[in-house]
Structures are given as structure tokens and as C-alpha cells.
Amino acid sequence: xxxxxxxxxxxxxxxxxxxxxxxxxxxxxxxxxxxxxxxxxxxxxxxxxxxxxxxxxxxxxxxxxxxxxxxxxxxxxxxxxxxxxxxxxxxxxxxxxxxxxxxxxxxxxxxxxxxxxxxxxxxxxxxxxxxxxxxxxxxxxxxxxxxxxxxxxxxxxxxxxxxxxxxxxxxxxxxxxxxxxxxxxxxxxxxxxxxxxxxxxxxxxxxxxxxxxxxxxxxxxxxxxxxxxxxxxxxxxxxxxxxxxxxxxxxxxxxxxxxxxxxxxxxxxxxxxxxxxxxxxxxxxxxxxxxxxxxxxxxxxxxxxxxxxxxxxxx
Amino acid sequence: xxxxxxxxxxxxxxxxxxxxxxxxxxxxxxxxxxxxxxxxxxxxxxxxxxxxxxxxxxxxxxxxxxxxxxxxxxxxxxxxxxxxxxxxxxxxxxxxxxxxxxxxxxxxxxxxxxxxxxxxxxxxxxxxxxxxxxxxxxxxxxxxxxxxxxxxxxxxxxxxxxxxxxxxxxxxxxxxxxxxxxxxxxxxxxxxxxxxxxxxxxxxxxxxxxxxxxxxxxxxxxxxxxxxxxxxxxxxxxxxxxxxxxxxxxxxxxxxxxxxxxxxxxxxxxxxxxxxxxxxxxxxxxxxxxxxxxxxxxxxxxxxxxxxxxxxxxx
DNA sequence: GCAGCAGATAACCGATCACTTAGGTGTGCT
DNA sequence: AGCACACCTAAGTGATCGGTTATCTGCTGC
Numbered sequence: 001x002x003x004x005x006x007x008x009x010x011x012x013x014x015x016x017x018x019x020x021x022x023x024x025x026x027x028x029x030x031x032x033x034x035x036x037x038x039x040x041x042x043x044x045x046x047x048x049x050x051x052x053x054x055x056x057x058x059x060x061x062x063x064x065x066x067x068x069x070x071x072x073x074x075x076x077x078x079x080x081x082x083x084x085x086x087x088x089x090x091x092x093x094x095x096x097x098x099x100x101x102x103x104x105x106x107x108x109x110x111x112x113x114x115x116x117x118x119x120x121x122x123x124x125x126x127x128x129x130x131x132x133x134x135x136x137x138x139x140x141x142x143x144x145x146x147x148x149x150x151x152x153x154x155x156x157x158x159x160x161x162x163x164x165x166x167x168x169x170x171x172x173x174x175x176x177x178x179x180x181x182x183x184x185x186x187x188x189x190x191x192x193x194x195x196x197x198x199x200x201x202x203x204x205x206x207x208x209x210x211x212x213x214x215x216x217x218x219x220x221x222x223x224x225x226x227x228x229x230x231x232x233x234x235x236x237x238x239x240x241x242x243x244x245x246x247x248x249x250x251x252x253x254x255x256x257x258x259x260x261x262x263x264x265x266x267x268x269x270x271x272x273x274x275x276x277x278x279x280x281x282x283x284x285x286x287x288x289x290x291x292x293x294x295x296x297x298x299x300x301x302x303x304x305x306x307x308x309x310x311x312x313x314x315x
Numbered sequence: 316x317x318x319x320x321x322x323x324x325x326x327x328x329x330x331x332x333x334x335x336x337x338x339x340x341x342x343x344x345x346x347x348x349x350x351x352x353x354x355x356x357x358x359x360x361x362x363x364x365x366x367x368x369x370x371x372x373x374x375x376x377x378x379x380x381x382x383x384x385x386x387x388x389x390x391x392x393x394x395x396x397x398x399x400x401x402x403x404x405x406x407x408x409x410x411x412x413x414x415x416x417x418x419x420x421x422x423x424x425x426x427x428x429x430x431x432x433x434x435x436x437x438x439x440x441x442x443x444x445x446x447x448x449x450x451x452x453x454x455x456x457x458x459x460x461x462x463x464x465x466x467x468x469x470x471x472x473x474x475x476x477x478x479x480x481x482x483x484x485x486x487x488x489x490x491x492x493x494x495x496x497x498x499x500x501x502x503x504x505x506x507x508x509x510x511x512x513x514x515x516x517x518x519x520x521x522x523x524x525x526x527x528x529x530x531x532x533x534x535x536x537x538x539x540x541x542x543x544x545x546x547x548x549x550x551x552x553x554x555x556x557x558x559x560x561x562x563x564x565x566x567x568x569x570x571x572x573x574x575x576x577x578x579x580x581x582x583x584x585x586x587x588x589x590x591x592x593x594x595x596x597x598x599x600x601x602x603x604x605x606x607x608x609x610x611x612x613x614x615x616x617x618x619x620x621x622x623x624x625x626x627x628x629x630x
Numbered sequence: 631g632c633a634g635c636a637g638a639t640a641a642c643c644g645a646t647c648a649c650t651t652a653g654g655t656g657t658g659c660t
Numbered sequence: 661a662g663c664a665c666a667c668c669t670a671a672g673t674g675a676t677c678g679g680t681t682a683t684c685t686g687c688t689g690c
Contacts, residue, residue: 345652
């Protein structure tokens with residue numbers, strides 16, 4: 001399986017014809033035909049078969065197309081990235097759990113990018129707790145914002161606390177729920193699906209079964225639903241302060257809460273750290289960064305906005 | 316540049332040593348050394364240089380690492396995907412603009428997945444309007460939910476209206492803003508950064524400059540900020556109905572609003588459509604789907620939850 | 631039934647890949 | 661200085677890649 005074979009396949013799939021692909025690549029038709037044949041043999045799947053009008057993909061071919069298209073594109077990207085590396089701003093990849101990124105990701109990236117004008121290019125990603133350590137130690141991310149990761153066996157990482165808060169359980173002022181907390185309807189954000197998150201820990205401690213949870217794409221949506229009386233929602237106290245102050249939501253008396261929560265920043269040891277990562281570390285201990293972490297939901301300017309990407313481990 | 320060369324590079328970068336990588340691959344040390352040499356020559360960058368302790372990456376090497384790691388992983392994934400294609404559920408990729416996915420993505424995927432139990436595997440992605448047509452026509456997505464895409468030159472796509480709403484501008488009941496709308500503080504979601512979106516069209520029409528916009532990661536966060544009096548926010552009327560009913564937000568009198576907005580579903584023509592895509596099309600005209608589109612923010616069950624991914628074109 | 635077309639197969643060829651063994655070179659340590 | 665270690669380079673080898681031309685096969689349309 002080579003990249004040339006894959007790009008031949010992608011082209012045939014898109015154009016629906018071997019001949020057309022051969023013309024596009026300006027090679028002979030058998031060259032393309034053989035590339036496909038090699039893939040077929042290697043993967044043990046016909047991938048494309050002759051149909052009445054053009055080539056038609058098998059189920060396997062369909063799967064391959066999306067992946068192969070990415071590989072081909074990445075190949076080109078790799079070349080471009082390396083060639084333009086000198087003089088370009090240093091990329092800095094910051095990952096965090098869902099909640100952290102939702103509230104602090106954008107503003108942090110915005111502020112840090114502005115401060116180190118043009119020399120670093122910050123991007124923010126959402127990652128699962130269990131993969132954070134690996135992502136940082138394998139240099140696929142420069143810093144992780146989330147729980148303490150220093151204890152990992154054999155991986156030399158440095159975790160430092162940057163922020164403390166308390167997790168409480170909120171509900172609409174009027175609403176009453178029956179039975180013990182484990183029977184209440186729990187409205188949670190995506191963090192709850194990450195077993196290593198603080199929310200998941202709290203829910204496990206209370207014995208809440210999956211059937212009593214509804215997952216919302218982000219914390220703010222869960223608050224909205226809770227304010228409408230649909231259930232209760234676990235939340236960091238400082239993030240919901242506007243809601244609690246206006247009494248749209250009030251803290252409920254739930255065993256185990258308020259729960260102490262600490263956010264750590266995790267990086268490689270100082271001597272293996274990139275310059276950008278080092279100055280991010282410094283930035284995180286400034287009052288400005290503290291304020292951004294504490295104050296929920298400030299928007300960023302359009303030119304700086306970048307959607308967070310879900311990062312998973314590419315082993 | 317071959318996949319074997321790239322995986323050798325990734326391994327050396329991770330282990331920090333050519334020898335260690337060679338051992339891990341159980342080949343001789345020069346084999347790895349030469350793979351790196353070939354990459355160096357091809358890309359014209361040292362990538363890794365000898366440093367006091369272990370190999371240290373150049374700027375170019377750093378860029379290459381992230382991309383190469385993905386390529387290697389995708390290679391393995393491609394094999395697995397094709398090999399397990401028979402009998403596995405058909406993957407169905409639905410893309411939409413930011414707002415659509417935020418409110419309707421999860422519930423739609425949840426409901427459609429449940430209805431066609433086990434035979435399709437729905438995943439939802441966010442895409443930019445300008446890339447939607449290409450993504451669908453190149454079969455990198457099966458359906459797009461967003462504006463009408465049928466007019467594109469030469470690309471045979473079918474767009475059908477599935478939903479109508481009106482876009483209004485909302486603000487906190489008490490708040491007063493000075494001057495003309497173009498000088499107000501506008502709190503927008505990520506859709507506003509997509510020039511093809513309805514929000515961007517509205518803002519352009521009003522002549523709002525970038526400097527007067529603050530971008531929030533999602534619409535709900537923008538509402539929150541607007542309810543706090545920080546500015547005004549454009550929004551689809553039906554999505555904000557809870558807020559307007561509770562009078563946390565009220566519609567403002569802005570020229571050009573309310574603006575008619577229609578969501579279309581775009582797919583390949585019927586004869587080129589996959590089975591899953593066809594039944595998704597049918598599902599979208601059921602009352603259940605209509606209800607999901609109309610009613611904002613229902614959560615999904617934890618086992619079904621999947622974070623939306625940002626999809627871009629892989630050329 | 632047959633021409634015409636598109637794709638597969640065959641036979642062949644030079645270039646490169648991936649790997650080996652052998653020897654050269656740079657760096658850190660005692 | 662000299663040793664040890666890790667990396668690089670050289671030379672050689674079989675396998676495969678990527679390409680060609682020529683030929684075969686299967687389908688479509690008339």
C-alpha cells in the first residue's frame with residue numbers, strides 16, 4: 001500500500017473511471033489499473049467494480065476512500081509544512097477537557113496569541129483525559145489543561161496546578177425531584193462521557209446510571225435545560241456564577257458536593273520543552289490568564305477565532 | 316516519501332534515538348538511519364539532529380511529526396476499515412453548519428441511529444458552507460444540512476428544503492445600545508466566521524465591522540452573554556423560544572429582520588446515493604425529524620453521544 | 631451478431647525501496 | 661588522549677514499484 005496507489009484509487013473513485021484518472025495523471029491506463037489491482041490484492045477487497053455506468057464502489061471501497069483521501073492530502077500537507085517551517089510562526093497545540101476548552105480555550109488562545117504577536121500560532125483541542133498524557137509526551141500536544149497527570153508510570157511529565165474551583169450540583173429553583181440523587185435526571189456535558197473527568201467521578205460516586213443521564217454538546221446547553229426544569233446539572237461553581245446570581249439555577253444539597261476540583265497544566269519537563277510551551281507556562285501564571293480562567297465565556301475577535309478540534313491519539 | 320519511511324521517522328522522534336527505533340522495529344540500525352536520510356533528502360530539512368542527549372527535532376521535524384503520525388495511523392486504520400467492512404454497519408456522515416449541528420446534530424444522529432438499529436453508524440461534522448458541495452459530491456460526506464447548494468456549476472447535487480425559520484436579533488430587555496446597529500456590540504457564534512452562512516449575510520447587510528463582533532464557541536454562549544447585557548445576538552427565532560418566552564431576551568427592531576432562513580438537505584442525485592443516505596432523506600421528512608429540528612437542545616444518551624468533528628476538505 | 635470501448639492481464643524494464651554487513655565520523659566521558 | 665557509543669555513509673542485494681506496450685475479456689449499443 002503506497003501513497004501513489006492510494007492517490008490513484010482516490011482519483012478513480014472520484015472520477016468514476018480508470019481512463020479518466022489515467023488522463024488526469026497523464027499516465028497510461030494500465031498504470032492506474034495496476035495500482036488498483038495492487039490495492040485490491042493487498043486489502044483483499046474489490047474496492048471498485050465495473051457497473052453499468054462508471055465504476056461503483058464496494059462497502060470496503062467506500063471506507064477506504066475517506067481514509068485514503070485524507071492520507072493523500074496529508075502527504076501534500078507534510079511537504080508544504082516542512083518546506084515552509086522556517087520563518088513561520090511556531091505552532092502551539094493546547095489540549096483540554098471539554099469544559100475547560102468550552103470556557104477558557106478561546107480566550108486563552110486569543111490572549112496568548114496576541115501577547116506573543118505573530119511568533120506563535122495557538123490551536124486548541126479537546127481530548128479525553130486518558131489520552132492527554134500520551135499526547136503531550138509524544139509531542140502531539142504542547143500542553144494539556146485538566147487533571148493531574150504527573151503520576152503516570154514511566155512518562156516524565158510535569159503537572160502544575162493553575163486553578164482551583166468547586167463542583168456543585170445545580171437545578172431550577174422551583175423544581176423538585178423524587179427519590180435519591182441517583183434517580184434524578186442528570187443533564188451533563190460531553191465531559192461526563194470521559195471516565196477520567198471530574199464530572200464522571202462525581203456521577204460514579206453517586207451511583208448515577210447511564211439511563212438517568214442526558215448528554216448535551218456543551219455545559220451551557222445543559223444549564224439551559226436545567227433552568228427549564230428538565231433535571232439537575234453538575235457544574236463548576238465559578239462558571240455558573242451568572243446563572244446562580246440571577247437565581248435561574250440554585251445549588252442543591254447533594255452528598256459529596258461541593259467537590260474540590262483543581263486544573264493542572266501538564267507539559268514536558270523544562271529541558272525538553274519548546275520555547276513556545278515555556279512562555280505559555282509563564283503566561284498561565286499571570287493575573288490576566290487567571291482572570292480568563294475564572295471568568296466564564298468571553299468571546300474572541302473573529303479574525304482570531306478557531307474552532308476547537310477533537311484530538312485523539314494517533315498511535 | 317513512503318509510509319515506511321514516515322513510520323521510521325515517527326518512531327525515532329518519539330523514542331529520541333535511532334537505535335531504539337531500530338530495536339523496536341527489529342531491523343538493523345542503518346535501515347532506520349537510511350529511511351531518515353531519504354526523508355531528509357526528499358524534504359530538504361534535517362528533521363532530526365544529534366543533540367547532547369538523544370535526537371532533537373528541527374522546526375520542520377516538529378511539523379512533520381504531527382502530520383506523519385496521522386498518516387501512519389490512517390494507514391493502519393485503512394487496512395482495518397476495509398477488512399472489517401463486510402457485516403459492519405454502514406457509516407453515514409452528516410455535515411452541517413455550526414448552528415445546525417449544535418442544536419439538531421446530536422438528536423438527529425441519535426434518533427436516526429436508533430430507528431435503523433445497528434445497520435448505520437451516523438457521525439456528525441461541522442463544515443464550512445463553501446466546502447459542503449465539494450464534500451458531498453466527492454463522497455466525503457453523505458448529506459449536508461445547510462443552505463441551498465444546488466446551483467453550483469457542474470456539480471450534480473440535489474438540495475431539498477427541510478426546514479424554515481426566521482432570523483431575529485435579540486438583546487436583553489433593559490439594555491440600550493447607542494447609534495446604528497452597525498455600532499452595537501454583536502455577540503455571534505462560530506457560524507458568523509463562515510462567509511456563506513445566514514448570520515454572516517445578515518451582518519454584511521447591516522455593515523457590521525469585525526471589530527464590533529465577539530465570537531463565541533456556540534450560540535448558547537452568545538445568548539448568555541447577550542442576556543447579561545453585553546450586546547445583541549442574531550439568532551433563529553425558534554431556537555431561542557425558551558429565552559424569549561422567559562423574557563431573558565427580546566427581539567430588537569433591526570432593518571432586514573426578521574429574515575427568512577431555509578435549511579436544505581443536500582445529497583448526490585438519487586441514482587448515485589447510498590442506501591443509508593436515501594433512508595436518511597426519508598427520515599428527514601418524518602414528523603419526528605421535524606420535531607427534532609424545531610425543538611432546540613434535547614440531550615442524547617451517553618452511549619450514543621459522539622462529539623461533532625470539524626470537517627475540512629481533503630483535496 | 632458484431633463493432634467499439636473500458637477495464638484487466640501479461641510481459642518486460644529501470645528506479646527505488648528496504649534491508650543487510652562493513653566501515654567512517656562526531657560527541658561525551660573518564 | 662583515547663574509548664565507547666550513537667549516528668551516518670558506502671556498497672551490495674532481492675523485492676517491489678511504477679511505468680511502458682501489447683493483448684485479452686466483458687459489456688453496451690446499434
